[in-house]
Amino acid sequence: MTVLGFLARTMGKTGMVKPSSLVKPVALTRIPGRYLAHQESLPKLPVPPLKQTCDRYLAALEPIVDSEMLKHTQELVMVFQAQGGVGERLQKGLEHRARKTENWLSDWWLQTAYLDYRLPVVIHSSPGVVLPRLEFSDRQGQIRYAAKLIAGVLDFKSMIDNETLPVEYLGGKMLCMNQYYQVLSSCRIPGIKSDSVVNYALNKKRPPSHITVVHNYQFFVLDVYNSDGTPLTVDQLYIQLEKIWNSSLQTNKEPIGILTSNHRNSWGKAYANLIKDKTNKESVRAIQKSIFTVCLDAPMPRVSDEMYRTRAAVQMLHGGGSRWNSGNRWFDKTLQFIIGEDGTCGVIYEHAPAEGPPIVALIDHVVEYTKKSEMVRTPMVPLPMPQKLRFNITPEIKRDIEEAKQNMNIMVHDLDMKAIVFPHFGKNVPKSYKMSPDAFIQVGLQLAYYRTYKRCCATYESASLRMFKLGRTDTIRSATSDSANFVKAMDDPIKQNSEKVALLEKAVKAHRAYTDMAIRGQAIDRHLLGLKLQAIEDLSALPDIFMDTSYAVANHYNLSTSQVPAKTDCVMCFGPVVPDGYGVCYNPMEEHINFAVSAFNSCADTNAARMAQALEDALVDMKTLLDQTPKAKL
Numbered sequence: 001m002t003v004l005g006f007l008a009r010t011m012g013k014t015g016m017v018k019p020s021s022l023v024k025p026v027a028l029t030r031i032p033g034r035y036l037a038h039q040e041s042l043p044k045l046p047v048p049p050l051k052q053t054c055d056r057y058l059a060a061l062e063p064i065v066d067s068e069m070l071k072h073t074q075e076l077v078m079v080f081q082a083q084g085g086v087g088e089r090l091q092k093g094l095e096h097r098a099r100k101t102e103n104w105l106s107d108w109w110l111q112t113a114y115l116d117y118r119l120p121v122v123i124h125s126s127p128g129v130v131l132p133r134l135e136f137s138d139r140q141g142q143i144r145y146a147a148k149l150i151a152g153v154l155d156f157k158s159m160i161d162n163e164t165l166p167v168e169y170l171g172g173k174m175l176c177m178n179q180y181y182q183v184l185s186s187c188r189i190p191g192i193k194s195d196s197v198v199n200y201a202l203n204k205k206r207p208p209s210h211i212t213v214v215h216n217y218q219f220f221v222l223d224v225y226n227s228d229g230t231p232l233t234v235d236q237l238y239i240q241l242e243k244i245w246n247s248s249l250q251t252n253k254e255p256i257g258i259l260t261s262n263h264r265n266s267w268g269k270a271y272a273n274l275i276k277d278k279t280n281k282e283s284v285r286a287i288q289k290s291i292f293t294v295c296l297d298a299p300m301p302r303v304s305d306e307m308y309r310t311r312a313a314v315q316m317l318h319g320g321g322s323r324w325n326s327g328n329r330w331f332d333k334t335l336q337f338i339i340g341e342d343g344t345c346g347v348i349y350e351h352a353p354a355e356g357p358p359i360v361a362l363i364d365h366v367v368e369y370t371k372k373s374e375m376v377r378t379p380m381v382p383l384p385m386p387q388k389l390r391f392n393i394t395p396e397i398k399r400d401i402e403e404a405k406q407n408m409n410i411m412v413h414d415l416d417m418k419a420i421v422f423p424h425f426g427k428n429v430p431k432s433y434k435m436s437p438d439a440f441i442q443v444g445l446q447l448a449y450y451r452t453y454k455r456c457c458a459t460y461e462s463a464s465l466r467m468f469k470l471g472r473t474d475t476i477r478s479a480t481s482d483s484a485n486f487v488k489a490m491d492d493p494i495k496q497n498s499e500k501v502a503l504l505e506k507a508v509k510a511h512r513a514y515t516d517m518a519i520r521g522q523a524i525d526r527h528l529l530g531l532k533l534q535a536i537e538d539l540s541a542l543p544d545i546f547m548d549t550s551y552a553v554a555n556h557y558n559l560s561t562s563q564v565p566a567k568t569d570c571v572m573c574f575g576p577v578v579p580d581g582y583g584v585c586y587n588p589m590e591e592h593i594n595f596a597v598s599a600f601n602s603c604a605d606t607n608a609a610r611m612a613q614a615l616e617d618a619l620v621d622m623k624t625l626l627d628q629t630p631k632a633k634l
């Protein structure tokens, strides 16, 4: 792995920052420019004290490394943080950086976790969202829903344009709203060694007024505003989409979009070649500049009701392979809404510009909008035919497409996914025991993993840093000494239930305490990363603590997890971040929990369905333990 490789693999998978009780939307009055005033009032991300991070790092290692490794690391840490030592020097460098930048971390993070990351964005970086299945199963239903959805996104966009988005709060503190301004009209651009991300609307005199629609691998530019600046109505959109549908009936087209699924270096090279042609360049620009993309997908193979969510999840993540809908995408596009002819709907988004929160808030808004909006026939002027984007396919481009198809099919076969509804309870049960539901679920995950592997592993949970200006995420390390004590005791027949309950409570509290520390900018991972990047800038060699096996173990996240709560009964999904790991995303509703668990088939030791089952059993067993232990004893 490269110096920064672990970062990319361990970057924050999407989690949602809208815990409804904590994030209290406060309507802003419609004063343009208010956004800036709000942003200016946010505090800067702090640089935690060096000693605090060193102590907490050693504590975090306890459950996941053996005592010999720990002892060695303790010695390295002691040298690192000694007075006048290298740690102090790097800390000063970081503090200096923090003084002279808006956010000492955000540019580094964007670059190292996303833009320098060279694995395909598909599965390895871009999360998908599965929406509840819709009632339609034909072209008309598909187009009608697409029209409503587009109108819903434009309705949300008007709040962004007018700077009237309600400010969100977490733990009583205002959150940074910057990410909302990054998700529309933006696109990742491939490079040969590193990518970039461009927003075509911010500070532009003429922001884009079109979206792109892709059907049967053919891309169209659809202007979504009338000449007077009003958005097209649902009715108008329906007619335009119908025109697109009818002029893209042929299915034998080259799936040009599949190029975007390739390894970033390969795609970077293919991209340079693709846009040498003027027509191709203009077509690519039109996609990149569009406000968002709508993918009208062909139906996927039918599956049983039980398998439906899992199949929908893979459709969102990768499109099903080159025979199916993987070519019906532009994976570099920040936001793509997927609407299948069979009623399967969802989203895939490119992670570089934003975390899940703005995406899921937008989805919640759009889903509500589609329920309300009806198609009202109104007299209207005929609209021009949406422009079909042309591509000249040279033999070299054709070769690149074939290579991308093959690689995509390998990835498709390798992804092992299981999306389930945990039906037994939701946030209600932990709350009734006065426990944080998120912490309860995370401890459940620790139990499921321990039961399966008889060990604890480095575990990543995303924590929001949006209390700070331009804040992104830090890591909640869910494997703690307290969680280890509980999972080891849980199946120990010698232990009394009352003792197990006490250990469970302690583990849940420890997790919640870690969460509070993380969202206040005092977690260890981004700080350690900052010290490491500072060392890369300032020193000729990396300090020993970053070359240490413990550091590698700590950053090998066998469990990469994220809570993505939404009002909509949806589930977000993403791939594992290490070859022998799991990606686990969940949306805890009041009385049930939606989970998506992923793994790789190429790893003999992992199995998504088995882990999903272990998780279900763990959560049920934890509830039973609490139920069976009389309150007096708690």
Ligand code: COA
Pocket (backbone or CB within 6 Å): 012, 013, 014, 015, 016, 017, 018, 019, 020, 021, 022, 354, 355, 356, 357, 427, 430, 431, 432, 433, 434, 435, 436, 437, 438, 439, 462, 463, 464, 465, 472, 473, 515, 519, 562, 563
């Ligand atoms: N007793 C009773 N109820 C409790 C409780 C307790 N001890 N602790 C928490 N609750 C309640 C909360 O009030 C809340 O109530 P609500 O359902 O009415 O909203 C609910 O339980 C959920 O709280 P909790 O489970 O503790 O989680 P959280 O909502 O605070 O979320 C994180 C925790 C880590 C997910 C959140 O802080 C976070 O950072 N999210 C952002 C993640 C992110 O940015 N991801 C992006 C990655 S790309």
